Amino acid sequence: xxxxxxxxxxxxxxxxxxxxxxxxxxxxxxxxxxxxxxxxxxxxxxxxxxxxxxxxxxxxxxxxxxxxxxxxxxxxxxxxxxxxxxxxxxxxxxxxxxxxxxxxxxxxxxxxxxxxxxxxxxxxxxxxxxxxxxxxxxxxxxxxxxxxxxxxxxxxxxxxxxxxxxxxxxxxxxxxxxxxxxxxxxxxxxxxxxxxxxxxxxxxxxxxxxxxxxxxxxxxxxxxxxxxxxxxxxxxxxxxxxxxxxxxxxxxxxxxxxxxxxxxxxxxxxxxxxxxxxxxxxxxxxxxxxxxxxxxxxxxxxxxxxxxxxxxxxxxxxxxxxxxxxxxxxxxxxxxxxxxxxxxxxxxxxxxxxxxxxxxxxxxxxxxxxxxxxxxxxxxxxxxxxxxxxxxxxxxxxxxxxxxxxxxxxxxxxxxxxxxxxxxxxxxxxxxxxxxxxxx
Ligand code: ASP
Numbered sequence: 001x002x003x004x005x006x007x008x009x010x011x012x013x014x015x016x017x018x019x020x021x022x023x024x025x026x027x028x029x030x031x032x033x034x035x036x037x038x039x040x041x042x043x044x045x046x047x048x049x050x051x052x053x054x055x056x057x058x059x060x061x062x063x064x065x066x067x068x069x070x071x072x073x074x075x076x077x078x079x080x081x082x083x084x085x086x087x088x089x090x091x092x093x094x095x096x097x098x099x100x101x102x103x104x105x106x107x108x109x110x111x112x113x114x115x116x117x118x119x120x121x122x123x124x125x126x127x128x129x130x131x132x133x134x135x136x137x138x139x140x141x142x143x144x145x146x147x148x149x150x151x152x153x154x155x156x157x158x159x160x161x162x163x164x165x166x167x168x169x170x171x172x173x174x175x176x177x178x179x180x181x182x183x184x185x186x187x188x189x190x191x192x193x194x195x196x197x198x199x200x201x202x203x204x205x206x207x208x209x210x211x212x213x214x215x216x217x218x219x220x221x222x223x224x225x226x227x228x229x230x231x232x233x234x235x236x237x238x239x240x241x242x243x244x245x246x247x248x249x250x251x252x253x254x255x256x257x258x259x260x261x262x263x264x265x266x267x268x269x270x271x272x273x274x275x276x277x278x279x280x281x282x283x284x285x286x287x288x289x290x291x292x293x294x295x296x297x298x299x300x301x302x303x304x305x306x307x308x309x310x311x312x313x314x315x316x317x318x319x320x321x322x323x324x325x326x327x328x329x330x331x332x333x334x335x336x337x338x339x340x341x342x343x344x345x346x347x348x349x350x351x352x353x354x355x356x357x358x359x360x361x362x363x364x365x366x367x368x369x370x371x372x373x374x375x376x377x378x379x380x381x382x383x384x385x386x387x388x389x390x391x392x393x394x395x396x397x398x399x400x401x402x403x404x405x406x407x408x409x410x411x412x413x414x415x416x417x418x419x420x421x422x423x424x425x426x427x428x429x430x431x432x433x434x435x436x437x438x439x440x
């Protein structure tokens with residue numbers, strides 16, 4: 001019998017997880033799910049995070065040390081950052097156009113606003129998000145550059161939140177390896193080449209458990225979700241965000257078809273396991289190892305490109321998040337009956353661009369940076385908790401959807417950049433058991 005493709009297995013796992021979660025809600029099995037099912041999903045996410053740093057380090061060092069001349073790296077780097085900025089601005093513009101045309105906030109009743117405010121404005125995670133955002137706002141304009149440079153390589157390697165520092169260190173090391181010449185850099189290069197292959201094999205092994213893990217992750221999302229009545233009141237707002245995100249996927253398909261001449265449906269099929277994991281985990285950082293594996297082995301992007309474009313993208317390129325921030329900011333103003341001028345909307349484009357760059361690639365991070373967008377267009381501080389309360393109930397499902405777009409955007413840009421520098425080749429898929437017979 002033909003083996004079922006991975007994305008189907010994952011989809012079946014997700015569907016069963018949703019059904020299981022609903023059944024558990026009906027029979028009062030919330031605690032059972034949290035005690036016995038949730039840990040399976042958490043272990044899976046931990047395994048993915050476990051290999052993220054070694055993979056970034058190994059693949060970036062391999063990618064750079066494979067380059068025959070450094071100017072190529074500058075070329076790839078500038079193109080990547082340029083395309084990332086353009087796609088993010090397009091995402092924000094799509095979000096702003098939709099939210100202004102469809103005005104989801106105008107129809108929200110006083111009663112709903114009061115109910116949402118009472119339920120969520122004192123919520124501890126809403127308060128925590130505002131506190132975290134105000135910490136970020138107290139910093140100077142060049143703080144992000146300062147934060148990018150580690151003062152201790154091992155500390156950077158020991159903290160998943162310091163991904164940009166790891167990227168900085170790996171690029172610095174890789175370039176210095178090029179500069180000492182091939183002969184002297186060889187032992188180090190062999191070490192990282194081999195580490196890179198090994199970590200990609202770890203991805204294959206972890207992915208064997210993906211269908212079961214997504215079952216657990218989604219069952220847990222369902223049992224910890226909010227009152228369906230509240231979700232219903234926010235349906236129009238959520239619909240606008242989702243419509244914008246779907247348009248972004250169409251936009252990526254057009255980019256792939258135009259710039260790489262590949263079939264966009266083929267692209268979406270190859271990348272689908274990473275998209276499904278992005279949806280299930282709400283974290284581009286946790287999904288990164290799978291995105292890298294899919295893009296390199298199943299799409300054919302050379303490591304010289306993917307090793308830089310994807311980790312950088314996971315941390316700074318968040319088209320889905322920026323689109324959501326634009327829609328959410330305008331929605332909150334509409335619902336509270338406040339006006340936004342054209343100049344305010346331009347401010348949203350700029351701040352949402354910076355906010356999405358600054359958002360961490362973890363669940364719920366987009367909402368922290370949304371606070372900064374809201375403040376930049378003059379939402380009075382006492383209305384901040386109310387503003388966030390308005391959108392909090394649907395944040396998790398929207399986070400799942402926007403993370404899919406974040407990951408798809410990174411994969412698209414890696415293909416476009418690879419094609420532009422002649423590094424888009426043929427896929428060469430490796431399976432977890434390719435050498436199993438020899439070692440059994
Ligand atoms: N969860 C998103 C990501 O990891 C970030 C966010 O929008 O909250 O890409």
